Amino acid sequence: MFLVRKKLPCHQQSSGSPPPQGRGRGWSCARRAALLLLLLPLIAPAQTLTLPDLIQQTLTTAAPGLQARAAREGGYWAYRAYQASYRPQLALQGVVPSFNRAIIPVVQPDGTTAFQSVRYNNSLLAVNLTQNIGLTGAQVVVGSQVQRFDDFIRTEKRYNNQPFTLGLTQPLGYFNALKWDSRIAPLLYQESQRQYLEDREAIAQRVTELYFDVLLQQVNAAVAGQNAQATAELLRVGREKYQLGRLSESDLLQLELNLLNAQQAQAQALLDAETATVSLRTYCALPTPDPTAGAAPLAVPTPAPTLAVVPAEALAQAQQHRVAVLALARRQLQAARDVAQARGTTGLLATLTANLGYVNQAPQLTDSYRALQNQQQVALAFSLPLVDWGRRRATIRTAELARDQTQAAVSQDQRSFEQTVLTQAAQVPALASQTRLAARADTLAQRRYAITRATYEAGRLSLTDLTLASAAKDLARRGYILALRAGWVGYYRLRGLTLFDFETQQPLAAQ
Known part of the structure; x- marks a missing residue:
């Protein structure tokens, strides 16, 4: 399981201070001690995994990458078989x-x-x-x-x-099957090569989604751990204030409830992180971690590259490189071939x-x-045939209607394809702006929480204000991770839709 390497110590008392009373303190220490023993093999030093590393590993050794390469090679050998027939x-x-x-x-x-x-x-x-x-069959x-x-x-x-x-x-x-094969087989071969590029980008997009699913749960676990530790410290201070008569019993009970909620959130976050990690490990074909060595944590990626994309240019690149354009043309040819086959098997x-x-x-x-x-x-x-009771006419008409239906579907798919590309290209600036705003909000929320906590400990703010600042801090952190996720997923989705690298201004090439 991938976990942020965060120490979860039992609250330490300064020398000379009496231990606080109450079951909340003892229950917290026992729970944290058990959790520490459970996670001890997982917090050992390990190499941090990055998003590019996992994408490359999945493309190289995992089943999705191997399937994509096998499909491309299958298209190549099918084209070789077609060439051999001539x-x-x-x-x-x-x-x-x-x-x-x-x-x-x-x-x-x-x-x-x-x-x-x-x-x-x-x-x-x-x-x-x-x-x-081929010309005459x-x-x-x-x-x-x-x-x-x-x-x-x-x-x-x-x-x-x-x-x-x-x-x-x-x-x-x-x-004449050879005549139609000469028009369709080259398109199928080009489709297989372009489909391989799209499959690679789709794999990168899926790895990105799974990566950020795990990372978000890791952040949740880290935040929950920090909140539990901070709440335990606040509970200790609150008990001291309560004994001095400076804190009401209602606030003291609220602090204990906050500690229980933080510990429950931490345990749930750890379970969610483990569940998300199983999906990532399965898809990327990662080895099961050695319990004695520990699993590598995930690094928070930098924001996705900022791209200057004009929607019209993105559509032009997609029409030039993407497999859907070839597939639409090939489907029309296959529909016309079916009509010719209906004519060529009757009469x-x-x-x-x-x-x-x-x-x-x-x-x-x-x-x-x-x-x-x-x-x-x-x-x-x-x-x-002298008398076929309209069989030839019905066979040809059926093929013609199927051809007309295919042409209508192709037209609809073409419009949908163009709209998808234009929409994705138009979202690029918004995703970059969203990431910048989320990063700024995360920084401000962290600073506000630090100031609010110091002010609360000085006795100049209520517990409600501290709770609200803590919730805002957690929400901003999760929002930043989600903004990173949307940016990277959009980045790979645009590459997959256009088969063009807007960073280098070069078409994607198969390895």
Whole structure:
């Protein structure tokens, strides 16, 4: 657990002073002694953790950072697979061996069927070089094939050799997936790279939120500890004044009640800090602290950098760099592709197949390369639905309506995206001003409390004034931490929305 290294001593009495009476004093010492024993391993000297350290550690070793890198690499390899589909593919194919020993029916010349015993091996080996043509969706094949047939009953063997073949398969009217992939796949790849940058900024923002959640509870625990110690001192002085008749019993009881409330607030703050620390440790993959070594406390960060951001410039950077712009364009292309696919799977569909080359057969492999003969094959297969009861029209219309719906959603998302960027950029000056004001309020509240306490101890102010000053001091301290939190969260949120570093005036780059 991350805790501010604050000593929580039992109230020390000066030599010669009698110990104060009453159960409040003894209960406080026992509680603090138990709390000190409980926290003794946690207040040992440890290296203070800072916000940049935790962000870097999360990006490097924690699950969110590893997932972001894995997603980026997945996008890269998916793009590599798309590129490979446009490059020549060389493959070795074969069936070696293909042995068969059986009794099969054989149709005789007179039309009768005789069952004959066969025992043969029919092996095939081929090398094919294929190339996809993205513009038309065709496929060109250049290959070479040799087939060997062994008849073990007649002790014969034959070779059927095709040393060179050139084939073309051209779909006509079909959906051309390669053509659409050439437009969508590059966008998906760019999205994966930009998404990685956005994921990093989102991780930094989440770490910042968790960091300040813990830090706020640490501040609450520290403030509660200071209040408990100060209240114990005031109770001691109050008892002395009560014995001298200078303090009413009502004020003395109020001081005891204040001490109990401060101790309860301190215990609750410690529990809240531990709960917040578990969330931070889990997200950042921090090791469980060694009870004998103690856990590192968190440092209060400096205010977020003051940025001079013009909302229009932020929107321009976001439109140029952010993944949402690519995603919107990609969604529109995918909707148009679905319409083309609906058209390309209904109606008249045909496939043109052409093949030419050389072929020969011989008992010996070398003889099969002599006196090669030409071979040509051309085929046009088609399918045309004559009556489909409106199926084609309904399929296409469904895809068109989905496309129109996607375009409307894209338009709405575009406006929402632009408004989000403009709003966040416009909040930058306000967040910086809020942090400066909160820092000033914290300083003034601390000074006012010190003056009020000294005045109260001199007997010139009431206990109510002291209580109000203490509450104002605590509220100002928490307000400053919350202002820091809002400033840093806004800083990383703006970076994530624009993928632009306004400090260096450079686009964010992936590592």
